[in-house]
Amino acid sequence: MAALDQTQVKEGIDQETVDTVREVGGAYKYGWETEIEMEYAPKGLSPDIVRLISEKNEEPEWMTEWRLQAYERWLTKEEPNWAMVDYPEIDFQDQYYYARPKSMEVKPKSLDEVDPKLLETYKKLGIPLKEQMILAGVEGAEDAPAEGRKVAVDAVFDSVSVGTTFQAELKAAGVIFCSISEAIREHPELVKKYLGTVVPVSDNFYATLNSAVFSDGSFVYVPPGVRCPMELSTYFRINAENTGQFERTLIIADKGSYVSYLEGCTAPARDIAQLHAAVVEIIVEEDAEVKYSTVQNWYPGDENGKGGIYNFVTKRADCRGDRSKIMWTQVETGSAVTWKYPSCILRGNESQGEFYSIAIANNYQQADTGTKMVHLGKNTKSRIVSKGISAGHAQNTYRGLVSMHPKAKNARNYTQCDSLLIGNKCGAHTVPYIEVKNNSARVEHEATTSKVDDEQLFYCRSRGMDEEEAVALVVNGFCKDVLQALPMEFAMEAQQLVAISLEGSVG
Amino acid sequence: MLNIKNLHVQLEDEDKQILKGVDLTVEAGKVHAIMGPNGSGKSTLSYVLSGKGGYEVTDGSATLDGESLLELEAEERAAAGLFLAFQYPVEIPGVGNMTFLRTAVNAQRKARGEDEMSAAEFLKEVRATAKSLKIDADMLKRPVNVGFSGGEKKRNEILQMAMLSPKMCILDETDSGLDVDAMKLVAEGVNALRDENRGFLVITHYQRLLDHIKPDVVHIMANGRIIKSGGPELALEVENNGYADILAEVE
Ligand SMILES: Nc1ncnc2c1ncn2[C@@H]1O[C@H](COP(=O)(O)OP(=O)(O)O)[C@@H](O)[C@H]1O
Numbered sequence: 001m002a003a004l005d006q007t008q009v010k011e012g013i014d015q016e017t018v019d020t021v022r023e024v025g026g027a028y029k030y031g032w033e034t035e036i037e038m039e040y041a042p043k044g045l046s047p048d049i050v051r052l053i054s055e056k057n058e059e060p061e062w063m064t065e066w067r068l069q070a071y072e073r074w075l076t077k078e079e080p081n082w083a084m085v086d087y088p089e090i091d092f093q094d095q096y097y098y099a100r101p102k103s104m105e106v107k108p109k110s111l112d113e114v115d116p117k118l119l120e121t122y123k124k125l126g127i128p129l130k131e132q133m134i135l136a137g138v139e140g141a142e143d144a145p146a147e148g149r150k151v152a153v154d155a156v157f158d159s160v161s162v163g164t165t166f167q168a169e170l171k172a173a174g175v176i177f178c179s180i181s182e183a184i185r186e187h188p189e190l191v192k193k194y195l196g197t198v199v200p201v202s203d204n205f206y207a208t209l210n211s212a213v214f215s216d217g218s219f220v221y222v223p224p225g226v227r228c229p230m231e232l233s234t235y236f237r238i239n240a241e242n243t244g245q246f247e248r249t250l251i252i253a254d255k256g257s258y259v260s261y262l263e264g265c266t267a268p269a270r271d272i273a274q275l276h277a278a279v280v281e282i283i284v285e286e287d288a289e290v291k292y293s294t295v296q297n298w299y300p301g302d303e304n305g306k307g308g309i310y311n312f313v314t315k316r317a318d319c320r321g322d323r324s325k326i327m328w329t330q331v332e333t334g335s336a337v338t339w340k341y342p343s344c345i346l347r348g349n350e351s352q353g354e355f356y357s358i359a360i361a362n363n364y365q366q367a368d369t370g371t372k373m374v375h376l377g378k379n380t381k382s383r384i385v386s387k388g389i390s391a392g393h394a395q396n397t398y399r400g401l402v403s404m405h406p407k408a409k410n411a412r413n414y415t416q417c418d419s420l421l422i423g424n425k426c427g428a429h430t431v432p433y434i435e436v437k438n439n440s441a442r443v444e445h446e447a448t449t450s451k452v453d454d455e456q457l458f459y460c461r462s463r464g465m466d467e468e469e470a471v472a473l474v475v476n477g478f479c480k481d482v483l484q485a486l487p488m489e490f491a492m493e494a495q496q497l498v499a500i501s502l503e504g505s506v507g
Numbered sequence: 508m509l510n511i512k513n514l515h516v517q518l519e520d521e522d523k524q525i526l527k528g529v530d531l532t533v534e535a536g537k538v539h540a541i542m543g544p545n546g547s548g549k550s551t552l553s554y555v556l557s558g559k560g561g562y563e564v565t566d567g568s569a570t571l572d573g574e575s576l577l578e579l580e581a582e583e584r585a586a587a588g589l590f591l592a593f594q595y596p597v598e599i600p601g602v603g604n605m606t607f608l609r610t611a612v613n614a615q616r617k618a619r620g621e622d623e624m625s626a627a628e629f630l631k632e633v634r635a636t637a638k639s640l641k642i643d644a645d646m647l648k649r650p651v652n653v654g655f656s657g658g659e660k661k662r663n664e665i666l667q668m669a670m671l672s673p674k675m676c677i678l679d680e681t682d683s684g685l686d687v688d689a690m691k692l693v694a695e696g697v698n699a700l701r702d703e704n705r706g707f708l709v710i711t712h713y714q715r716l717l718d719h720i721k722p723d724v725v726h727i728m729a730n731g732r733i734i735k736s737g738g739p740e741l742a743l744e745v746e747n748n749g750y751a752d753i754l755a756e757v758e
Pocket residue numbers: 518525543544545546547548549550551552561
């Protein structure tokens with residue numbers, strides 16, 4: 001039975017997907033907001049705000065200093081404008097940089113002190129029942145049978161991590177999975193050693209901003225030789241109004257270890273655009289492997305392009321050790337503006353980087369996304385599979401860099417970049433940058449652009465599917481290579497999202 | 508069952524009349540065949556009945572069991588029991604044949620207010636049906652029609668027809684491009700579905716398919732009209748003398 005379910009998912013759209021879409025009935029599914037009393041730092045950015053954030057997180061002095069230096073750097077930097085996106089100027093002084101549920105003011109000692117409204121939020125976010133129970137601090141929840149596979153969850157609500165599940169079980173395996181603020185307090189040696197080593201403080205405008213004001217995020221450390229016993233997952237949610245969210249994620253896979261990490265994001269529907277500038281750093285040591293999957297479903301704005309999340313994210317993995325491996329998989333359906341290039345630094349010899357991406361832009365969404373594969377070591381390999389879908393008036397750009405450095409002897413890259421257009425008011429662009437500095441390296445690039453074909457839609461409809469089902473089916477087929485790269489739970493969610501985010505794109 | 512009266516159809520973008528008053532009734536349990544020269548409007552008739560866009564009905568009507576088809580969306584016609592086996596089945600890359608079929612079966616069930624088929628139930632049924640049509644299980648896993656041979660594509664249409672069990676089946680040149688063996692398989696599939704509650708409209712160019720699917724009535728279509736109807740012997744007449752005599756007779 002399990003095997004059967006698996007086949008069905010991998011083959012394309014599932015019936016449940018279609019049902020869910022029906023139930024949701026058109027609107028952005030996560031557009032509700034939770035009425036929770038919030039505590040805000042004053043609007044705007046200053047050294048005092050930076051200190052306040054640091055203080056609220058009970059950070060040691062070195063961390064405060066690190067942030068303040070980042071803040072000074074940020075003042076000297078300019079917002080990048082090379083991406084193929086267009087949005088009104090952001091007033092960085094008109095934002096809240098810190099918001100957290102009042103009930104978290106005193107850190108809950110156990111999860112049953114967590115505001116029930118927060119827990120209600122997890123439920124709506126589709127966090128599995130067992131994790132909800134654990135997040136809710138239900139006694140004995142850890143021992144209750146989990147439905148299906150275990151997934152440890154860290155939930156970040158606005159700026160604050162509100163709880164992590166399965167901590168004990170992970171600890172027994174030697175895995176540290178906690179909020180980054182906790183890691184700064186409890187594991188300063190690890191944080192000091194790795195923070196900012198993949199994405200330096202001064203890397204880019206948004207990363208520098210994040211370094212100054214990040215309020216929370218997730219931290220993972222997998223010790224040498226350990227295969228993490230379950231999927232790790234973080235749910236990010238922006239709830240408060242006018243609040244930027246700046247999470248910071250740090251993942252370290254020590255020698256010979258393995259971990260699969262999932263990240264899901266949502267935000268309420270609001271007229272005013274909101275800023276999200278996260279930084280994710282991944283360190284992969286010798287023979288280690290990390291899978292990082294994202295289903296990004298931030299509020300995309302309404303059908304006229306009002307509101308939505310500006311998603312300016314820096315994600316980078318450093319394959320430091322020989323034979324290390326990173327695999328990024330992303331499903332980008334949300335955000336008004338997306339600016340995101342999960343990258344792989346292939347430093348170790350024979351290290352491998354893979355990037356699988358589905359980016360859907362509908363209505364007035366703008367997505368400029370892709371990857372960077374920087375080959376430094378010998379015999380390094382990378383593979384890029386990008387599926388861009390544009391509908392409505394949306395613009396979707398794939399921007400990818402493949403760089404073969406002089407020492408990257410016999411390095412290989414294969415890039416496949418497919419665009420699908422729905423309707424004739426949208427656009428798809430492919431911008432590959434290729435730099436080859438040694439002649440034993442090989443770079444292959446294939447690109448296609450196609451349209452959702454009326455013949456295909458009629459064929460599906462003549463068999464009984466309505467137009468939206470038909471589009472979802474055809475598009476899920478187009479994305480199949482990438483959907484297959486996702487863990488099971490996410491593959492289901494991703495298929496639903498594909499369907500939901502394309503509603504109203506035809507007819 | 509299927510009632511077509513005085514059906515006039517032109518292209519939506521172009522002032523070109525294709526069907527010029529088609530009258531046709533197919534009763535439940537009967538097999539009607541339509542023959543006719545290329546370009547006479549046979550495929551157009553099948554498309555208009557099943558709800559394809561791009562055509563405009565300027566006059567006439569078409570009903571299935573008394574319900575007017577022409578106002579319905581394509582998927583509503585399917586749920587009402589109409590099925591078209593395509594002359595050129597469409598490829599859908601990345602979508603497994605099985606997923607496609609299950610989505611279709613359940614969409615129709617849902618539209619009719621019936622319970623959906625569970626994955627297990629469906630799997631059992633589709634395997635049995637495929638076997639009876641001598642379809643390799645491997646074909647169920649492959650993406651819809653992608654890389655299928657001509658014969659496989661047509662057999663896949665018959666498989667869909669069998670799984671959806673429609674009231675009224677239209678087959679558009681299902682035999683064209685098939686060798687004798689493949690055509691026999693297709694004909695056997697159709698014959699297995701014949702029963703007193705189901706009607707068939709078999710569009711074909713050649714008599715030979717009608718050796719295997721014995722029609723009750725044969726119609727000759729030319730220039731957007733049914734110009735002659737008769738028994739199976741009419742097909743033989745076409746086979747022996749071509750359309751010229753019949754056309755001349757009507758002129
Ligand atoms: N979408 C279309 N655009 C232009 N001409 C069309 C279109 N559909 C049908 N026709 C024309 O209508 C006539 C009938 O075509 P068709 O129904 O395919 O005939 P048959 O199936 O009998 O060979 C032909 O002249 C054909 O060229």
